[in-house]
Amino acid sequence: MKKHWYDYLWIVSIVYLTLGFFNILCAWIGLIFFFLPLLIAIFGGGKLYCNLFCDRGQLLSLLGKKLKLSANRRPPVFLHKKWFRYGFLAFFMVMFGQMLWITYLVGAGQRPLSQHVKLLWSIKLPWQWAYHGGVSPWVAQFSFGFYSIMLTSTLLGIITMILFRPRSWCVYCPMGTMTQLISRARSRSE
Amino acid sequence: MIEEKPRKKRKAQVAKQDCVACGCCTKVCPKGAIRVYKGLYAQVNEGLCIGCGRCAAECPAAIIEVVKVDA
Numbered sequence: 149m150k151k152h153w154y155d156y157l158w159i160v161s162i163v164y165l166t167l168g169f170f171n172i173l174c175a176w177i178g179l180i181f182f183f184l185p186l187l188i189a190i191f192g193g194g195k196l197y198c199n200l201f202c203d204r205g206q207l208l209s210l211l212g213k214k215l216k217l218s219a220n221r222r223p224p225v226f227l228h229k230k231w232f233r234y235g236f237l238a239f240f241m242v243m244f245g246q247m248l249w250i251t252y253l254v255g256a257g258q259r260p261l262s263q264h265v266k267l268l269w270s271i272k273l274p275w276q277w278a279y280h281g282g283v284s285p286w287v288a289q290f291s292f293g294f295y296s297i298m299l300t301s302t303l304l305g306i307i308t309m310i311l312f313r314p315r316s317w318c319v320y321c322p323m324g325t326m327t328q329l330i331s332r333a334r335s336r337s338e
Numbered sequence: 339m340i341e342e343k344p345r346k347k348r349k350a351q352v353a354k355q356d357c358v359a360c361g362c363c364t365k366v367c368p369k370g371a372i373r374v375y376k377g378l379y380a381q382v383n384e385g386l387c388i389g390c391g392r393c394a395a396e397c398p399a400a401i402i403e404v405v406k407v408d409a
């Protein structure tokens with residue numbers, strides 16, 4: 149099949165995660181991957197982002213298929229069930245809200261800046277080398293928080309890529325669930 | 339007299355209610371026979387589908403089956 153320019157967007161994933169390793173403030177760039185899919189869905193593009201452009205999905209395909217890291221097993225049935233997908237989305241949103249709250253507290257001077265990346269919402273990794281100062285503490289706190297989310301979801305994606313099929317993450321990815329929900333809401337109101 | 343048997347053809351069938359509309363299936367179909375409809379679910383164009391099963395093997399949710407249908 150013919151390759152398009154957008155078939156190479158997996159590189160963006162690697163560049164993004166690498167940048168955050170050296171300068172955590174680059175985590176802010178990730179807001180693009182956050183708003184773009186939602187905006188596309190809101191303006192009627194359905195899941196075009198998932199279907200064509202998502203760097204994360206492409207990276208998982210690459211690791212799973214090209215590098216053959218995937219066991220290529222059928223994932224358990226619950227993975228695509230609505231209760232699990234919506235439940236995971238809800239959990240993700242709560243954790244996202246908590247991250248914003250911590251950012252707010254740091255901004256209000258009620259909490260010191262924590263220079264850690266939190267993996268899987270629990271494991272604190274030292275990451276202070278990636279912060280060089282020069283911005284308000286909340287700007288840095290948001291960077292650490294947002295990068296933690298990106299790294300965590302990439303890790304979960306890689307784990308389910310290895311265990312099941314390459315893009316098993318896409319079955320329960322909160323972004324994918326949200327864009328499908330927006331598409332549903334749109335088609336119902338049409 | 340030779341009795342004509344009803345001919346069966348293999349076609350992909352998507353369990354729509356379980357489809358996450360990720361579009362992985364569309365990328366591997368050699369015939370362009372499967373597409374994601376409006377970000378909702380994947381749809382098979384039975385006229386084009388040759389029942390090769392590539393989409394079914396690719397689907398990360400494993401919700402596509404290749405079934406025999408009357409042609």
Ligand code: SF4
Binds near residue numbers: 185197199317321325
């Ligand atoms: S489901 Fe998530 S990871 Fe998969 S293509 Fe969509 S946004 Fe990307």
Ligand code: SF4
Binds near residue numbers: 358359361363399401
């Ligand atoms: S790969 Fe499976 S879940 Fe994804 S759009 Fe196709 S049928 Fe739906």
Ligand code: SF4
Binds near residue numbers: 350368369371388
């Ligand atoms: S069975 Fe083969 S031809 Fe039919 S939709 Fe799937 S990939 Fe395409």
